[in-house]
Amino acid sequence: MRNLGRIFIVALLLLALPGGAALAQTTDGTVSVLHGIPGDGGFPVDIYVNGDYSAPFIPGLTFGNFAGPVTLAAADYSIEIYGAGADPASTDPALGPLVVTLPAGANATIEAHLDEAGAATASVFVNDTSEIAAGNTRLTVRHTAAAPTVDILANDGVLFAGLSNPNEASGDVPAATYNAKVVPTGATEPVVFEADLALAEGTSTIVYAIGSLDGGSFTVAVQTISGLGAAPTGVPTGTAGLGSDSFPLALAIAGGMALIGLVGSGVALTRRSGR
Amino acid sequence: MASPGFFYTHKMSRRTLTLGLTISLITLMAVAAAFIGTSRSGEAGNVAAVEASLGHPVAGTTPSTATSTTAGLPLPSDDPSPSAVPIWPGRLSDARVEDAVLPVMLTVGSIDVEAPIIPTGVDARTGQMAVPRNVTDVAWYEFGPRPAESGSAVLAAHVDLANQGPGVFFHLRDVDPGDIVAVGFSDGSVRRFRVEARTIYRKDELPVDTIFAREGSPVLTLITCGGGFSESSGSYDSNVVVFAIPIPDRELGTVR
Numbered sequence: 001m002r003n004l005g006r007i008f009i010v011a012l013l014l015l016a017l018p019g020g021a022a023l024a025q026t027t028d029g030t031v032s033v034l035h036g037i038p039g040d041g042g043f044p045v046d047i048y049v050n051g052d053y054s055a056p057f058i059p060g061l062t063f064g065n066f067a068g069p070v071t072l073a074a075a076d077y078s079i080e081i082y083g084a085g086a087d088p089a090s091t092d093p094a095l096g097p098l099v100v101t102l103p104a105g106a107n108a109t110i111e112a113h114l115d116e117a118g119a120a121t122a123s124v125f126v127n128d129t130s131e132i133a134a135g136n137t138r139l140t141v142r143h144t145a146a147a148p149t150v151d152i153l154a155n156d157g158v159l160f161a162g163l164s165n166p167n168e169a170s171g172d173v174p175a176a177t178y179n180a181k182v183v184p185t186g187a188t189e190p191v192v193f194e195a196d197l198a199l200a201e202g203t204s205t206i207v208y209a210i211g212s213l214d215g216g217s218f219t220v221a222v223q224t225i226s227g228l229g230a231a232p233t234g235v236p237t238g239t240a241g242l243g244s245d246s247f248p249l250a251l252a253i254a255g256g257m258a259l260i261g262l263v264g265s266g267v268a269l270t271r272r273s274g275r
Numbered sequence: 276m277a278s279p280g281f282f283y284t285h286k287m288s289r290r291t292l293t294l295g296l297t298i299s300l301i302t303l304m305a306v307a308a309a310f311i312g313t314s315r316s317g318e319a320g321n322v323a324a325v326e327a328s329l330g331h332p333v334a335g336t337t338p339s340t341a342t343s344t345t346a347g348l349p350l351p352s353d354d355p356s357p358s359a360v361p362i363w364p365g366r367l368s369d370a371r372v373e374d375a376v377l378p379v380m381l382t383v384g385s386i387d388v389e390a391p392i393i394p395t396g397v398d399a400r401t402g403q404m405a406v407p408r409n410v411t412d413v414a415w416y417e418f419g420p421r422p423a424e425s426g427s428a429v430l431a432a433h434v435d436l437a438n439q440g441p442g443v444f445f446h447l448r449d450v451d452p453g454d455i456v457a458v459g460f461s462d463g464s465v466r467r468f469r470v471e472a473r474t475i476y477r478k479d480e481l482p483v484d485t486i487f488a489r490e491g492s493p494v495l496t497l498i499t500c501g502g503g504f505s506e507s508s509g510s511y512d513s514n515v516v517v518f519a520i521p522i523p524d525r526e527l528g529t530v531r
Contacts, residue, residue: 034365058360067360134404134487135397135418174399175418195367201396201418202489208365221365229418231487232397232404234478238500239509240435243445245502 027104032068035061036113036144036210037095037120038217044084045094045112049077053088060084064210064221074104079122081112100124109223111208113144116165118212123166127206129225132172134232137199139178140170140206147213150192153181161185175201182209193220202229320452320472325518326482329427330490378422380459381413381430383497386446392430392458404487406431410442419487422458423466423521426489427496430458434499437509444499448473448515456495456519468495468519475501475513486516495519 037043042062049057058067080096082088095112100122102108107127115121125142132138141152143165152160152169155178160169162185182193192213199205204225211217378392394417395405407414415421416429433442454470471494476482486496495518502513 033360058362061362064365065362066365067362070360134402135399175396198368220367222367223365227489229489231483232402232416233483234401234403234481235406235429235431235486235498235514236401236403236500236510237406237431237444237498237514238434238442238504238511239437240440241504241506241509241511242441243434243448243499243501244504244511 027074028071029074029102029104029106029108030069030071031102032066032070032109032223033058033061034066034109034111034113034208034210034221034223035063036111036208036221038063038114038211038215046082046084046086048080048082048088048093051078051080051097056082063217064219066221066223069107072102074102074106076101079110095120095122098122107225109206111142111144113166113208113210114146114212116146116148118146118215121166125168125206127223127225128170128204129228131230132202132204132228134230135174135201136172136229137175137201138170138172138204138228139197139199140168140204142166142168142206142208145209145211145213145218146215147192147209147218149185150182150209151185151187153183153188154178156181156188173199175199175203180207192218195220200224200226202226204228318472318474320470320518322472322474322518325472325494325520326485328492329485329488329494330425376421376460376462376464378415378428378430378458379461382457382459383450383454384457385451385454386449388443388446390432390443395431404429404431406433410436410439413443416487419489420493422468422495423493425493426491427486427494429487429496429498431498434501434511434515442499444497444515447497447499447517448475448501450497450517455522456497456517458495467522469522470517470519472518473516474518475515477502477513478511481514493521495521 033047035043035045042064044060044062046056047058047061047067061067076099078097078099080088080093080098082091082093100108100110101124103126107129109125109127110122111125112120112122123144128138128140139159141160141163143150143163145165147165149162149164151158152163154173159171159173159180163169177196177198180195180197181191183189183191193209197205197207206223206225208221208223209218210221211219377394380389381392382389390411390413392413392415393407395407395414396417397403398405404416405414410433413430413432416431420426420428422428422430432444432447433439434445434447435441450470450473452470452472456468456470457465458468459465486498488494497517497519499515500511500513501515502511504511
């Protein structure tokens with residue numbers, strides 16, 4: 001509960017920031033929520049927003065599952081997480097209240113997860129929805145598990161090095177299926193997690209490491225954002241000039257001959273009339 | 276004293292001269308007409324309508340539809356289900372792709388084209404669409420829609436290659452609105468398309484977001500090179516583009 005108290009303080013600090021809670025903006029943002037805290041039976045929770053206890057905004061979310069995406073007005077939101085079915089009037093939240101800021105136009109993921117030591121915490125990640133060059137895919141890895149610093153290997157080469165909780169690493173790579181491994185940083189084994197990731201072109205794939213390594217609940221949750229791919233920059237389909245609109249050679253010769261004939265006739269006519 | 280011109284003798288009559296002049300003029304006009312005939316790569320059909328029917332990519336998170344709630348939270352409690360937030364598992368998708376039905380054969384009867392289709396992606400060095408090595412092959416842009424799916428399915432082929440001569444799309448500029456295009460698929464099925472429009476874009480003005488649109492009405496886009504040719508760079512300055520749309524199955528009843 002010490003960590004929950006810390007979150008509460010952070011929340012208060014966020015509230016105190018200038019332009020905080022009161023200033024709702026006109027533009028919307030997009031939010032997804034990930035449950036990354038392991039527990040009995042998947043630790044089902046109800047999520048309440050802005051102190052409205054009439055009904056959970058998200059009911060019964062369990063470990064490894066996402067809720068959303070929802071489009072919300074860009075603003076600050078107060079989030080409280082209760083054990084599923086708990087009465088908010090008579091019990092304390094399992095996590096929160098946590099005030100998160102949704103910037104205008106942002107695509108964000110709010111995640112309840114463990115810190116490196118295994119205590120419950122929460123993070124807000126802004127998802128990169130910038131355009132991806134044609135033929136490429138975007139892979140983002142977010143370390144939100146009770147586990148030490150790791151490296152991410154792709155096809156046995158280091159893709160992301162020194163990733164620690166609660167940080168993320170991201171890169172655009174050619175679209176393909178990659179063998180991905182999670183290993184202790186600077187090492188190649190033991191392999192903590194391994195999977196073949198089919199990364200689609202023009203799509204952002206976000207892999208969250210969740211759970212507890214020591215507790216045996218370490219796994220991943222995957223979110224994808226599609227429709228980010230750019231078009232190829234052109235279509236190069238000719239190198240000989242045979243199909244050119246330029247004056248074709250044969251026609252140029254024929255035209256030239258006709259011109260000679262024309263000029264010759266003209267000369268003859270001129271001479272004849274000039275006699 | 277007699278200094279005959281190249282086409283002139285003293286015996287030549289005025290009538291002969293007039294005849295020569297006329298023949299020369301007719302030849303010139305024929306040459307001009309022939310030239311106009313070969314440079315018919317301009318616009319035909321309603322290009323703007325096809326362009327407008329193609330959508331632009333829109334970002335979407337899994338699941339693909341975003342639930343929109345009213346701007347002000349909390350939600351009214353008497354409105355439970357319509358805006359309920361979707362919940363979905365963050366499981367890894369199976370990396371093994373199921374056997375997809377792919378386009379394998381293109382037929383354009385009006386220009387005697389029947390050519391194999393191979394899937395291609397992007398030339399990582401240039402960022403351009405990857406094109407076939409052979410002038411006899413047609414490339415399908417594998418990151419875009421398949422023919423007859425929503426958006427623009429792109430089939431590209433060479434007009435020519437310096438080391439191989441004229442290509443399978445050498446006569447693409449002769450395709451007219453109303454011509455029929457057929458695409459054969461790997462499962463043996465055939466989809467037919469009717470040409471709606473033909474146009475030519477300067478390469479520096481090629482509307483790639485439209486040509487490679489992944490949303491919008493289904494359009495089959497055939498593309499090759501054309502326009503002016505630069506000997507120094509060995510490339511054309513334009514792309515010839517033909518847009519075709521699927522013929523509804525009910526119209527195919529008599530054809531099958």
